[in-house]
Amino acid sequence: MTVSKTNLIKMFVTASFMFGGLIAVGQTQTFAKSNKITSNVSMAKVNSDDRNVTLTGKHQIYTKAQSLKGAKPVTTKRQLQKLAKSVRSKDTFYAYRMATTNNQRVYYKIVSFEGKYRGWIYGGKIKNYFNGGIRHTDTTTDVSLSEDVKNTTYHLKSTGTSGDVNTWKAIPWTQYKAGLKTKDSTPYANDKLKVTAAKQMTRQYFQTYYYVEDADHPEFNGWINKNAVEGPxxxxxxxxxxxxxxxxxxxxxxxxxxxxxxxxxxxxxxxxxxxxxxxxxxxxxxxxxxxxxxxxxxxxxxxxxxxxxxxxxxxxxxxxxxxxxxxxxxxxxxxxxxxxxxxxxxxxxxxxxxxxxxxxxx
Known part of the structure; x- marks a missing residue:
């Protein structure tokens, strides 16, 4: 069969396109196969305060490490930007697992304090150093105590089952799953309390909390909103x-x-x-x-x-x-x-x- 010059050119172009496509597919498959998790460990040994992070908005949160096959975004682009700009304490995140890939990329599994968002996010190329999609944040700042506060004996203004009049293991919304120390402060209504430390929240309400110690009932020792106590x-x-x-x-x-x-x-x-x-x-x-x-x-x-x-x-x-x-x-x-x-x-x-x-x- 005689092939014209024009048809020969068309056949060459088509063959070239198909060949190029095969090369691209082959490279994609090779890339997917080359990206593997080489370690996936708990961060439990890292101090809790050092694992509090906020989003930078530069990288999305995924169901698994982004470079792995089948990874799907957890948040939309709009949600991601909103979380990155948020000053709500509940939109702070907590890192609790760290994974590395064979191409030296580090991913962290994070969860929002509110528990609404959870997934993996790119965190740079250095282990235990937050970069890329997240950055470390201090959820509280130390407050200096005056001599008057140190020397004053305080007591509860009111008592009950509210979180506002009970002590906490950690200041609420400054740690993931911060829990109450006591659930009913009624038995401690007349106790004498000494303030030994103070911290202010760095986000949202910027409230100040006192760490109080109760000599008569040490089980009441913990963090409490400064507005819940008063002196003489x-x-x-x-x-x-x-x-x-x-x-x-x-x-x-x-x-x-x-x-x-x-x-x-x-x-x-x-x-x-x-x-x-x-x-x-x-x-x-x-x-x-x-x-x-x-x-x-x-x-x-x-x-x-x-x-x-x-x-x-x-x-x-x-x-x-x-x-x-x-x-x-x-x-x-x-x-x-x-x-x-x-x-x-x-x-x-x-x-x-x-x-x-x-x-x-x-």
């Missing part, structure tokens, strides 16, 4: 003049410290107590003057002054209506804000929630 109370009383019976308003702020009794004349006095807390939308409030900062006295004075002005402005009408009354009723006290809450925003010191308590001593 000191009462600071500021008196200013505003319209009202005998024209006296007394503001009381409670802070940790040695007990101090302050006597204030109470006969025929209108008394208004402002209980001031730093505003926190989570519902866990911190007293405005609680803390170890050297400027707490200045903060107390500044915030108190602002709250008094806010109060007079918000309840001016009610104050004006009762200023000439010789006797006050419960309705009058309610009109002055008894039992109410208002928000105080201070440009320098922040936002506060203020609870009002009003009484009239005949």
């Amino acid at each position: 109370e000191k009462v600071i009383t500021n008196t200013v003049n505003v319209p009202g019976p005998k024209e006296t308003v007394t503001q009381t702020v409670t802070v940790p410290g040695p007990t101090k009794t302050v006597t204030v004349p109470a006969e025929n006095k209108l008394t208004i107590n402002y209980l001031t807390y730093r505003f926190d939308p989570s519902g866990k409030y911190t007293k405005a003057t609680t803390g170890n900062d050297a400027d707490w006295t200045e903060e107390t004075s500044t915030v108190s002054s602002g709250i008094q002005k806010d109060y007079q402005r918000q309840f001016a009408k009610a104050i004006d209506q009762i200023k000439d009354k010789k006797e006050l009723t419960s309705a009058d006290l309610d009109s002055l804000g008894n039992g109410q809450v208002f928000i105080r925003l201070d440009d320098e010191w922040g936002e506060y929630q203020v609870s009002i308590r009003v009484n009239y001593d005949k």
Whole structure:
């Protein structure tokens, strides 16, 4: 059979294409066969703090080492980027197995603190050194204890079965599966607690936890939110003049410290107590003057002054209506804000929630 020049060219091109395809397939099969796991070990001997990691977003999480046949992504690209940018404590990951391949690639099996994502991710070419798709992260930072905190004997503000009023083996959401030390703090309601260490969370709520020791019941020793404990109370009383019976308003702020009794004349006095807390939308409030900062006295004075002005402005009408009354009723006290809450925003010191308590001593 005679083959034209044109057909000969077509046949050559087709044959070349098929031959090239066979070469490509052969190389792929060879690559798949050449990538094998040479070791797969537990990381249990590595300190737990050293195995906390966050995602870089550069490499996907897979059901098995990415270079192995059949590896499938666990997260979408969008989920991966969201996790990499997240500041949620629950989106921190924990590395618990390490595998290496014959081409010197290292993979780590990781799981999110929340337990939602789990799989293998590329981690560089050096064992026990996180690179590639993950990087090491510190979930807490040490907080220095002042002498006042070290020397103060604390006790629980309230007790119960909530995690907020019990001690933990590790600060919640700073370790994978951080567990409670106690499940009901009721038996320890009157125990004396000493603070021996403090740490602050580096993600999300940035809350501070104390490590407390209980000499009477060592089983209660553990980490607890600093807002769950308090020391002896000191009462600071500021008196200013505003319209009202005998024209006296007394503001009381409670802070940790040695007990101090302050006597204030109470006969025929209108008394208004402002209980001031730093505003926190989570519902866990911190007293405005609680803390170890050297400027707490200045903060107390500044915030108190602002709250008094806010109060007079918000309840001016009610104050004006009762200023000439010789006797006050419960309705009058309610009109002055008894039992109410208002928000105080201070440009320098922040936002506060203020609870009002009003009484009239005949």
